Amino acid sequence: MERSSDLPGWRRGAELTGRRLECSALDRLIKDVRSGSSQALVVHGEPGVGKTALLEYVAAQALGCRVIRAAGIQSEMELVFAGLHQLCAPALDLLDHLPAPQRDALRTAFGLSAGPPPDPFLVGLAVLSLLSEAAEQQPLICLVDDVQWLDQASAQVLAFVSRRLGEEAIGLLFTARAGSTNLAGVPELALAGLQEADARTLLNALLRSPLDMRVRDQIILEARGNPLALLELVRGLSPTELAGGFGLPSAAPLSHDLEESFLQRVAALPERTRTLLLVAAADPSGDSALVWRAARWLGIAPNAATPAADADLADFGTRVRFRHPLARAAAYHGSTIQQRQAAHRALAEATDQAHDPDRRAWHRAQAAPGADEDIAAELERSADRARARGGLAAASAFLKQAATLTLDPAKRAGRAVAAAQAEIQAGSFDAAQDLLSMIEPGPLTASQQAGADVVRAQLAFNTSRGGEAPVLLLKAAKQLESIDVALSRATYLDALSASVFAGRLASPGGHVPEAARAASAAPRSPHPPTPVDLLLDGMARGLHHGYADGVPPLTAALEAFGTNMTAEEELRWMWLAGITAIRLWDDARWNQLSIRYVQLARQTGALSELPLALTQRAFTLLFAGDLPSAASLIDELHVVQEATRSGLAPYGAMILAALRGDEDQVASLADTALRDVTTRGEGIGINFAEWSKALLNNGLGRYDLATAAGEISVDYDKDLASHCWSLPELVESAARSGKTETAHRAYSRLSEMAEAARSDWVLGVQARCHALLADDEAAEPLYQEAIDRCSKTYLRVDLARAHLLYGEWLRRQRRRIDAREQLTVANSMLEEMGMTAFAARASRELRAAGGRTHKRAVPTQSQGLTAQEEQIARMARDGLSNPEIGTRLFISARTVQYHLRKIFTKLGITSRSQLESVLPGAPSRL
Numbered sequence: 024m025e026r027s028s029d030l031p032g033w034r035r036g037a038e039l040t041g042r043r044l045e046c047s048a049l050d051r052l053i054k055d056v057r058s059g060s061s062q063a064l065v066v067h068g069e070p071g072v073g074k075t076a077l078l079e080y081v082a083a084q085a086l087g088c089r090v091i092r093a094a095g096i097q098s099e100m101e102l103v104f105a106g107l108h109q110l111c112a113p114a115l116d117l118l119d120h121l122p123a124p125q126r127d128a129l130r131t132a133f134g135l136s137a138g139p140p141p142d143p144f145l146v147g148l149a150v151l152s153l154l155s156e157a158a159e160q161q162p163l164i165c166l167v168d169d170v171q172w173l174d175q176a177s178a179q180v181l182a183f184v185s186r187r188l189g190e191e192a193i194g195l196l197f198t199a200r201a202g203s204t205n206l207a208g209v210p211e212l213a214l215a216g217l218q219e220a221d222a223r224t225l226l227n228a229l230l231r232s233p234l235d236m237r238v239r240d241q242i243i244l245e246a247r248g249n250p251l252a253l254l255e256l257v258r259g260l261s262p263t264e265l266a267g268g269f270g271l272p273s274a275a276p277l278s279h280d281l282e283e284s285f286l287q288r289v290a291a292l293p294e295r296t297r298t299l300l301l302v303a304a305a306d307p308s309g310d311s312a313l314v315w316r317a318a319r320w321l322g323i324a325p326n327a328a329t330p331a332a333d334a335d336l337a338d339f340g341t342r343v344r345f346r347h348p349l350a351r352a353a354a355y356h357g358s359t360i361q362q363r364q365a366a367h368r369a370l371a372e373a374t375d376q377a378h379d380p381d382r383r384a385w386h387r388a389q390a391a392p393g394a395d396e397d398i399a400a401e402l403e404r405s406a407d408r409a410r411a412r413g414g415l416a417a418a419s420a421f422l423k424q425a426a427t428l429t430l431d432p433a434k435r436a437g438r439a440v441a442a443a444q445a446e447i448q449a450g451s452f453d454a455a456q457d458l459l460s461m462i463e464p465g466p467l468t469a470s471q472q473a474g475a476d477v478v479r480a481q482l483a484f485n486t487s488r489g490g491e492a493p494v495l496l497l498k499a500a501k502q503l504e505s506i507d508v509a510l511s512r513a514t515y516l517d518a519l520s521a522s523v524f525a526g527r528l529a530s531p532g533g534h535v536p537e538a539a540r541a542a543s544a545a546p547r548s549p550h551p552p553t554p555v556d557l558l559l560d561g562m563a564r565g566l567h568h569g570y571a572d573g574v575p576p577l578t579a580a581l582e583a584f585g586t587n588m589t590a591e592e593e594l595r596w597m598w599l600a601g602i603t604a605i606r607l608w609d610d611a612r613w614n615q616l617s618i619r620y621v622q623l624a625r626q627t628g629a630l631s632e633l634p635l636a637l638t639q640r641a642f643t644l645l646f647a648g649d650l651p652s653a654a655s656l657i658d659e660l661h662v663v664q665e666a667t668r669s670g671l672a673p674y675g676a677m678i679l680a681a682l683r684g685d686e687d688q689v690a691s692l693a694d695t696a697l698r699d700v701t702t703r704g705e706g707i708g709i710n711f712a713e714w715s716k717a718l719l720n721n722g723l724g725r726y727d728l729a730t731a732a733g734e735i736s737v738d739y740d741k742d743l744a745s746h747c748w749s750l751p752e753l754v755e756s757a758a759r760s761g762k763t764e765t766a767h768r769a770y771s772r773l774s775e776m777a778e779a780a781r782s783d784w785v786l787g788v789q790a791r792c793h794a795l796l797a798d799d800e801a802a803e804p805l806y807q808e809a810i811d812r813c814s815k816t817y818l819r820v821d822l823a824r825a826h827l828l829y830g831e832w833l834r835r836q837r838r839r840i841d842a843r844e845q846l847t848v849a850n851s852m853l854e855e856m857g858m859t860a861f862a863a864r865a866s867r868e869l870r871a872a873g874g875r876t877h878k879r880a881v882p883t884q885s886q887g888l889t890a891q892e893e894q895i896a897r898m899a900r901d902g903l904s905n906p907e908i909g910t911r912l913f914i915s916a917r918t919v920q921y922h923l924r925k926i927f928t929k930l931g932i933t934s935r936s937q938l939e940s941v942l943p944g945a946p947s948r949l
Contacts, residue, residue: 040228040250041221045077048212052194053085056162061188063195065170065206068214070349071251074198077214078166081196088162088194095172097352101424102381103409103417104132104146106177110165111150114157121156122906124626125149132176132412139591140411143176147183148913152906154184155191155915162192170199170206174417178206185209186665189918216248226253251347285353288334295327298366300337300354305366306386309342316373321365364390381405381421388424396434399425403438410445419445419454426461433471436462440474447481455482473502477514480521493522493533497541504546515542516559519566520599526706527739535741539566554584555596558603565606570743571779577603581612585619594623594632601639606744608776608785610646610816617643625910633663634671641675645682648819648856651897653679658894662912672696672708677715681722682820684860689719710736710745717752722860729756730765743772747785754792755828766796784821787812791825794832802832823852827865834872843874850876887929895922896930900938 045066052062066074082090093109111133118126128141129149157163170178185195186208197206201213217225222243243253289297302317315325328339336354337345345351355363371386384401391398406421422442429435439461446455455478462475480495496518503511522529522538529535542563548556557580565573584600585593597620604613620636637660644653657675664671673692680688693712700708713736720729733753737746750773757766770792777789787809794805806829813822830845846869853862866876888896891912898908905916905923912919927933930941 040225041217042073042077042080045212045214046080049077049081049196050084052196053081053088053164056085056164056192056194057087059162059190059192061191061193061195063185063188063197063209065197065199065209065211066214067199067201067211069201069216069249071249071347072214072216073250074214075168075347076250078168078196078198081164081194082166085164085194088164089157089160090164090166091157092166092168093177094167095169095174095178097172100172100174101385101417101420102174103176103412104174104180106167106173107146107150107180108133108177110167110177110181111153114153117153117156121149121152122910125152125910129153134408134412137411143179144183144913146176147180147187148910150180151184151187151191151913151915152909154193155917158192159917162194164194164196167195167197170197176417182206182209183913187913187915189914190921191915191917217250218248219243222248222250222253225250229254251349285336285347285350286357288336289350289353289357292330292334292336293327295323296330297354297358298362299323299327299339300331301358301362301366302369303337303339303343304345304351304355305363305389306370306382309344311339311341311343313370313373314339314343317366317369320369320372364392381408384421385424388428391428393428394430395428396430399428399434399438402428406441406445419443419458423458423461432466433468436467436471437474440471440478443478444474444481447478469502470506473499473506476502480518491530491533493518493525493529493538494531496521497533497538500545501541508546508548512545512548512559513555515545516555516562516599518542519559519562523566523742523745524707525704526742526745527709528701528704528706535566539563543567554580554586554588554600555592557583558596558599561603565744566742570776574607574779577607578609581607581609581616584616590623590626593619597623597632598635598639605747608747608780608782608788610782610784610818614643614647614817634660637663638671638675642678645675645678646818646820648823648852648858650679650682650857655894655897658890659911662894672700672705672711674708674711677711678718681715681719682856682858682861684719684722684858684863686719686723689715706739707745710739710749714749714752717749717756719860721752721756722858722864724864726756726760729753730760730762733757733769734765737769737772740772743776746772747776751788751792755795758795763796770796783812783815784818787816787825788821791821791828795828799836803829806832819852819856820858823849823856823858824861826852827861827868830865830872831868834868839872842872843869846872847874888926892922892926892929895919896926896938896942899923899926899935900942 048064052064055062066077068074082092091110091113093106095106099105111129115133115135118129121129124145125148127136127138128145130136131138131141132146132149154163154165167173167181170181173181181195181197185197185206188195197209199206216222226243289300292300298321299314299318302321302323303314306313306317318327328337331337332339335346336350337343345354358366367386368390371383371390374383374386376383380401384398384405387398388402402421402425406418406425409417409421419442422438422445426435426438426442429438439458443455443458446458459475459478462471467475476495476499480492480499483492483495496514500511500514500518503514518533518538519535519542522533522535525533526535539562542559545559545563552560557576561573561575561577561580563573564576565571581600581604584596597616601613601616601620604610604616617636617640621633621640624633624636637656641653641656641660644650644656653675657679660671660675673696677689677692677696680692693715696708696712700706700712713732716732717729717736720726720732729752733749733756736749737753739745750769753769754766754773757763757769770789773785773789773792777785790805790812791809794802794809797805806825809825810822810829813825816822826845826849830842830849833839833842833845836842846865850862850865850869853865869876894912895908898911903911905919908919909916923935930938932938932941
């Protein structure tokens with residue numbers, strides 16, 4: 024480990040002069056890490072201002088800590104996880120201590136084993152766990168220089184880790200150019216130029232002879248407090264020039280021209296030394312053996328390194344290390360294109376094809392003077408390997424370079440389309456749009472045109488959720504019919520899903536009827552139908568010909584779903600399978616699929632799927648009346664969205680607030696959601712937002728408001744099944760507010776589904792709604808049927824509401840004893856579930872019927888816990904281990920243990936086994 028006394032004089036000066044406040048902040052970071060806390064900090068500023076010197080200061084001061092390093096390298100920005108591998112390499116012996124999904128994800132990401140592409144956020148969690156394991160042995164300081172030049176995958180993971188640090192004894196210190204956004208959200212320390220007095224002190228320490236005061240003042244003025252500018256100016260001028268000031272007019276030491284100073288110093292070296300520096304700059308891995316192999320290929324002798332070391336530009340020791348990134352840039356950009364190509368060619372020859380094929384391919388590409396199909400094909404193989412490791416941005420970079428080296432228009436277009444698809448998967452939508460411009464000149468094959476249209480559709484869907492996405496998907500599906508039937512059918516199914524999602528906000532040509540009509544004409548598969556084929560047939564028939572026509576194939580699809588399907592295929596279509604179960608009113612299968620969805624997303628580490636999976640599972644729990652467990656999943660969903668920066672309207676939170684009778688929360692969430700989904704073109708979000716208002720106001724007994732919201736929710740009538748939750752609310756509110764015509768219209772649409780689906784769930788809800796519209800003689804058996812059918816499902820909310828409506832009807836019939844029996848059941852169930860508004864409605868009716876209510880006691884043992892502590896406590900109560908809790912909440916197991924100690928103290932208990940007795944609610948089923 025380097026100590027201050029071991030550092031070169033220029034580093035000691037730069038780090039100690041004028042940096043008292045900054046050093047004090049870094050001292051606090053080191054102290055916090057030694058005491059067991061974790062901190063992350065980004066030091067940012069202009070080149071030469073002293074960021075790297077502060078890293079050296081931390082390395083020297085971090086006594087008792089383990090220090091590991093990494094640095095962003097501009098020419099490695101396309102090599103997936105290159106920066107992360109630098110940082111984690113010293114701790115990879117601890118991989119076996121990680122949970123299996125994390126261990127496998129990290130091994131795949133680093134190319135240590137084969138496997139499916141890992142989710143980048145699972146890789147992030149694995150890195151957090153790995154660093155936490157390392158910190159168990161000794162407090163850990165991670166120093167990462169030049170973040171702006173990290174590869175995208177590494178930057179994303181390190182940003183994720185920085186935001187999830189807790190009590191692991193880890194310090195993450197980054198340096199970045201001013202304006203770098205790779206670590207958005209991480210605490211920052213802006214490093215400005217030195218104050219004039221400090222700059223003068225530093226300059227005096229650097230001078231070896233007296234300096235004319237006017238010259239000194241001019242140097243300080245022009246350097247503008249940049250330490251490296253001061254150093255380079257003093258280095259570049261002789262004592263005579265400094266003393267007389269003659270060198271100042273021709274010098275260019277200003278901070279924005281620092282590279283020019285390095286360029287001049289590189290240019291002054293012997294040619295063989297310049298070539299050696301160029302080779303080292305062209306492959307910044309720091310592997311001295313590789314550099315010397317390439318140098319030998321170019322005929323360069325070992326003594327060529329001496330002038331570079333004497334000029335203090337680079338050190339060729341066990342690793343090659345440039346004095347400053349600008350020195351590396353000067354060595355590279357100060358050469359001609361032909362010289363750079365020769366250096367890359369030598370590095371390609373020196374790179375082992377078996378052990379590092381991707382780096383070799385990249386060097387070959389940089390060395391190519393023009394189009395080269397052999398290199399382009401090798402880059403394609405590198406892209407496949409990058410994609411398998413989860414490096415989608417790197418895969419795109421390889422494919423883009425391959426397209427650039429391709430003369431054949433068809434191959435060029437195909438590679439550009441594949442690169443654009445990788446960029447979309449990586450979330451780089453602007454880059455994907457730029458890549459599409461590469462294929463505009465054409466000509467394109469039918470397959471390539473279809474692929475380009477799919478990319479455009481995916482861009483439209485990801486950026487707006489509505490707009491042109493259904494139209495473009497339909498166009499691509501049509502073109503694929505004669506090329507790839509299976510892909511065509513899958514694209515038609517995507518188009519149907521997109522049209523349902525866009526709803527009333529879809530562009531012309533992409534509305535549900537138009538998409539369903541086109542999908543109905545899709546070519547049949549020559550093979551036995553798969554679950555995906557059945558889903559397509561059922562959705563197309565149901566949306567084109569009517570709800571009833573779609574029920575048989577959709578039922579068959581759900582029965583077959585999961586059979587002979589890989590986990591990847593299940594995940595690909597699981598959201599649609601779950602939605603189909605809801606559309607069929609199949610509560611049992613919906614429950615099973617939602618459990619499987621969450622399990623698959625967690626087991627495979629598909630964190631991009633987890634928000635949808637948690638939302639769907641939360642809805643099953645909400646309808647089951649298990650609001651605490653649903654709330655727990657919704658809290659977890661918030662954590663996942665914060666960690667992954669994924670965008671999803673707060674569907675579950677809106678309905679949870681409505682069931683709880685929380686007016687302010689519903690208003691806030693619904694208004695925000697309406698603005699958001701309208702901007703994005705996500706029409707289905709309007710259905711949900713207005714449904715939440717209708718549900719809330721029915722609970723509060725504000726039937727006019729509920730009717731108004733319900734009518735908006737079901738206004739888009741192109742997809743009957745999308746209103747399965749809104750229609751019952753509208754029937755109830757309209758019937759109670761005297762709008763019988765509206766109520767009958769809504770009931771008619773509900774009945775259409777009930778007659779076709781015939782499940783206890785839909786028939787129970789239908790009977791409940793029918794009873795509201797029936798005369799007194801017919802109403803009672805309908806209410807009894809509703810209770811009987813709903814009791815056969817797990818959907819306790821619908822059952823409790825059936826008891827409530829029956830009790831209210833009985834009271835109006837002056838059958839007070841019978842009314843009290845039903846209202847007591849309803850009140851008890853609603854209170855137990857936490858449905859405050861509906862419970863209050865039942866309580867009022869029960870008192871009016873002469874009954875007595877007993878409010879459920881609300882446990883208070885958990886008061887004083889923070890929201891995160893409550894989540895951790897519930898999960899620990901439910902039997903999850905510390906690593907499992909950490910995985911769900913994106914924190915380390917060590918941080919979980921830290922919080923559990925605080926929880927035990929607050930709750931006055933001593934072990935996990937006592938949590939069940941002091942926490943409200945039943946254990947979660949997930």
